[in-house]
Amino acid sequence: MSQKDEVCQHRLLVARDTLEVIQGKWRLPIIISLTHGNKRFGEIQRDISDISPKMLSQELKALETNKIIARTLYDSMPVTVEYSLTPLGLTMKKLLDEILNWGVLFRKEILEK
Amino acid sequence: MSQKDEVCQHRLLVARDTLEVIQGKWRLPIIISLTHGNKRFGEIQRDISDISPKMLSQELKALETNKIIARTLYDSMPVTVEYSLTPLGLTMKKLLDEILNWGVLFRKEILEK
DNA sequence: GTAACTACTTACTCAAAGGTAACTACTATA
DNA sequence: TATAGTAGTTACCTTTGAGTAAGTAGTTAC
Numbered sequence: 168m169s170q171k172d173e174v175c176q177h178r179l180l181v182a183r184d185t186l187e188v189i190q191g192k193w194r195l196p197i198i199i200s201l202t203h204g205n206k207r208f209g210e211i212q213r214d215i216s217d218i219s220p221k222m223l224s225q226e227l228k229a230l231e232t233n234k235i236i237a238r239t240l241y242d243s244m245p246v247t248v249e250y251s252l253t254p255l256g257l258t259m260k261k262l263l264d265e266i267l268n269w270g271v272l273f274r275k276e277i278l279e280k
Numbered sequence: 281m282s283q284k285d286e287v288c289q290h291r292l293l294v295a296r297d298t299l300e301v302i303q304g305k306w307r308l309p310i311i312i313s314l315t316h317g318n319k320r321f322g323e324i325q326r327d328i329s330d331i332s333p334k335m336l337s338q339e340l341k342a343l344e345t346n347k348i349i350a351r352t353l354y355d356s357m358p359v360t361v362e363y364s365l366t367p368l369g370l371t372m373k374k375l376l377d378e379i380l381n382w383g384v385l386f387r388k389e390i391l392e393k
Numbered sequence: 394g395t396a397a398c399t400a401c402t403t404a405c406t407c408a409a410a411g412g413t414a415a416c417t418a419c420t421a422t423a
Numbered sequence: 424t425a426t427a428g429t430a431g432t433t434a435c436c437t438t439t440g441a442g443t444a445a446g447t448a449g450t451t452a453c
Contacts, residue, residue: 181383182308188386190303195295208400219442224401234390245399245450255389258382265378269371270294273301276368277347321430332412337431358420358429
């Protein structure tokens with residue numbers, strides 16, 4: 168395998184890493200919701216109106232595993248849990264901007280023509 | 281629903297549009313392969329070593345439907361088919377760059393620690 | 394004591410995504 | 424006549440993603 172091919176293979180690998188983090192129906196909505204400030208479980212659920220508690224719980228765990236968000240438990244009564252973006256999560260801002268930018272462009276070119 | 285909420289809902293919609301185009305195991309690899317020049321079916325298959333002809337055919341059709349790539353048939357013997365990025369496909373460059381950039385960052389922070 | 398709020402979990406089901414293997418149709422070459 | 428190269432297609436199966444509905448556990452207010 169040539170050096171150029173190796174670089175290509177690495178590009179494919181890295182692109183898949185990113186996709187794995189943002190893939191699925193709910194992860195981008197959750198991340199976007201948290202870019203507007205720290206939120207509790209119920210608040211995110213109200214933000215994303217059609218998500219079930221099962222999916223929200225599952226996807227929050229996945230994002231936490233990937234260190235995109237952090238979970239903070241407050242010992243208030245009743246117990247509240249706050250979710251926030253980690254420093255790594257905050258580095259997604261430019262990526263999110265491009266996803267939104269290109270989505271607008273795509274919508275103009277395809278969906279509205 | 282407040283105006284702020286409506287803006288948010290629109291952001292979610294647009295983000296999902298983008299995701300729908302790049303989602304799945306094979307679309308980013310195909311697009312990235314075509315950023316290195318126009319390619320034939322067999323060339324893409326050799327680029328992405330583990331893709332089956334069924335998946336390649338299926339995903340090429342999906343990308344063509346979304347006007348990301350174009351299919352050109354040459355009446356040579358034997359028949360050859362060339363795939364290329366459309367102008368819309370070329371507008372994905374900045375998005376692809378961010379996907380690759382963030383993937384490198386993510387790999388540094390998580391996978392290699 | 395019962396309803397409501399916090400934040401989930403569990404079991405079951407269905408649909409979409411993806412993989413494997415074989416097959417098609419045409420042409421060129423040995 | 425058989426093999427290889429062009430570009431796919433088809434049928435079948437398995438895996439993964441996502442939805443529904445109900446249940447859990449603790450606290451507070453009525």
